[in-house]
Amino acid sequence: MNRRFTVLRLFACLIVLLGIAIGVVAALAWYSPITPIDRMPADRFDARLIRQGADLAALGDCDTCHTAPNGRSFVGGLPVPTPFGTIYSTNITPDPETGIGRWSEAAFRRALRQGVDREGRQLYPAFPYDHFTRLTDDDVTALYAYLMTRTPVRASAPPNALPFPLNHRFVVAGWKLLFFNPGTYRPDPAHDAAWNRGAYLVEGIGHCGACHTPRNALGAEKSSRFFAGGEAEGWTAFPINAAAASPVPWNADSLYAYLRQGWHGLHGVAEGPMAPVSADLAGASDGDVRSIAAYVASIIGETAPADRPEGRTLAAMTRPFGTGAKPQSAGSQAAAAPAVVGDGAGATIYAGACAGCHESGRPVPYGGTDLSLSTALNGSTPRNLINILFEGIPAADGARAPIMPDFGAVLTDTQLADLARFLRAKFTDKLAWTEIDAAVRQARSRRATAEASTSAAAGNP
């Protein structure tokens, strides 16, 4: 009797506590709607402000998430896969019904700073307001001016595919209580203005940490492991702190070139979710990209003295920007494959499929990256290598950039794994990868999904 009473009492206490918790979260979750505005004429905005907003949108890579495949910029509808389900990006053109055309600047500011939409609903942190909250008032105004002067397009994103209870937006209030640290960027007095500009751009609009900082089980960035490497859409975002895996150490100049053009002869090619980032940075303000590069280089830090001679030797061994040794005329390329590269299936595939470009002696982007310098080969996971083997490197629109054929159609899973094992052993001094087979399976299923969606879009079974 007594014991039963205790259990009941405990149970009642729990219910009360739960009720309080729900009440607190509900109170935190509640925001009032902000009065809709009538659509404002585009000439209300100053051209300089719009230009500033365009630069910020490029640095923030807004169009990459807010554009569906083959869709118009900022119209939204891109499925963003998260560990919790699929979230669809929204229409941020100034369409009054389906976009942000009726959002006042105050509503826009609240979305960026606090992660709440005009109607007062919580926004999922797939929209990186944990970074955008760092933006200055002036930059928010500029972004608003830029977006409100885009062509309005009527289009609604499909509903998110999230399981209970995440499909209820108020739970985001709980997430924010635990992990969200709002507030504009506070300059670090220990550093100069240029460094602080870079830090402001990287941690604010650039939201680099959204991919390059690992996330915890609830999807929040682990601030204690700043830039220690994360993942995005099936790709590894490599560490960009002292643990950076590039054999030749990065510096501000190489980072600048890489971010600007999407590849660097001593490092490799920006692929996967990084490809659109560098494509956008190609059109951003030069000084800002330099600031970003200088700041990230400072986070990666000085190379350990022991590694410096090794990096210099490696760099000296390649000719990333010089004239290639082999002429480009037809017929000469095929002779570039070395006669003997080793034994085994992986070596044979390498000799027949890879060496023709990667050992051509031609400089990047006309020849392949020197694989001993490749971050994808030296990194902790085989994922990016496998993804690139599957998908190749498609030609960049209107830019001088490396291309690579895709091998997903011809290589079987076993052949892909053989090749990956061979490349890791031949070109790096790192430990063998353990999760090659899993990475191959994941890349195969991703490709199948992508093809099914293309086929479905064409009205095929």
Add this chain to the structure above:
Amino acid sequence: MMDLTVNGTTHAIDADPDTPLLYVLRDHLGLNAAKFGCGLGQCGACTVMVDDRAVLSCVVPIALLAGRRVTTLEGLGTLDQPAPIQQAFIEEQAAQCGYCIAGMMMRAQALLQATPQASDADIRHALEPHLCRCGTHMRILKAVHRAAALMRAHDPVRGAL
């Protein structure tokens, strides 16, 4: 020695396992439709099908192809009985110098086998890796649309799917 199945016939091939498929097709088997363009997998002229998927034969070592089905343009139709893709390219007069056309046709064939109702965007996207220096792109696109219609007429069940 390895066995290589091309256009339904299995051949014993005496070549190094890292020899590109393109060389074996042209030098060993006399199948000259697939062309050597760049030798780097960058122009598309060497495209053939392996198990119904378009691949660049200049960067595919034959060691990969044990137990696989290779199809070249010669395997689709003949002069007397051209396949729909060939008939469509003839009717649209889509070749000028013709060097890229065999590769274009094989890529289009693979696309239309997988996606009979391919849209214009699908076709443009699929043919992106192929270079044509004569500039017959618009005719090539028309020919692929025509081939799709011909294939649907040949195979109304699949075409209607």
